[in-house]
Amino acid sequence: MDWVAVALKKDVPPGVVIPSRISDSELAIWCTPSGRYHAWSDRCPHRGMRLSHGFVRGDTLACIYHGWQYNEAGSCDYIPAHPKLTPPVTICVPTYRCVEDGGVIWVSLTETDSPLPMLGGRDPIRSLQISLSAPDLAAHFGAHSFTTIAVVSDHDALLAVQPCTDRTCMVHALAAPDADRKAVSRWLEDLRATLERVPA
Structure with a gap:
């Protein structure tokens, strides 16, 4: 399984995060204010809260539980309880390839060279x-x-x-x-x- 549709673009506007899944993989699908789409594992590495319950802050996704913020690469770059701390690089969320094409948001859970499915102008x-x-x-x-x-x-x-x-x-x-x-x-x-x- 290469590319899988997980949502329509109109349902995930900039600044929004939604829950999704592909088989056994629970995902958080989110869009930055500038329109870049991301697909991540739907669990915060801190306490396991669903990141799809969180909120988009600029180009970061923040967990709703303790506010930990993750940059677009999935790395934690801010912990509100310790604002002067530089978080360890080991604190990161598993990320997956995610692109929007033809109004559809596509995710691949594995590395792939396969082209996106053709939509035929629909x-x-x-x-x-x-x-x-x-x-x-x-x-x-x-x-x-x-x-x-x-x-x-x-x-x-x-x-x-x-x-x-x-x-x-x-x-x-x-x-x-x-x-x-x-x-x-x-x-x-x-x-x-x-x-x-x-x-x-």
Whole structure:
């Protein structure tokens, strides 16, 4: 598994952090005020608090528990209780490759030279959770992998699939630029209802 969609750009504006996950890896996805995206392990090295509960301060992400701040490389560079202390370089958060392309935020948990998936000029519409595993979703459409699945429909739809658990996935849906967004959203709701009726 190389690149996986974890969110749409419109759902993670500058200055925001959200929780996400790829299978067993819990992630904090955040964006600096200047628009750079980051994907980190969702645990503060200090006390294990979820960093996705924290807040963006300039180009740092601060833990909500004790306020420890981590720079864009994932290294702790400020501890409020000890403002004059230079934190040891060993205090750092595991980070992953994260880029935004075509309105979709992509993460790779491993080093990869693979290109990002092609979106075919489609525009992001919305994300929704489906109570079906990513492999089962791919199998439903006869797809060989679940990274992106083109779906034959009136909307020229593409589903960027994010595996979450062995029973759920997130689908980040894109459609033709001239598609009616409300119609696509209704179609997605119907698709979800159909998929969740598929026997496991």
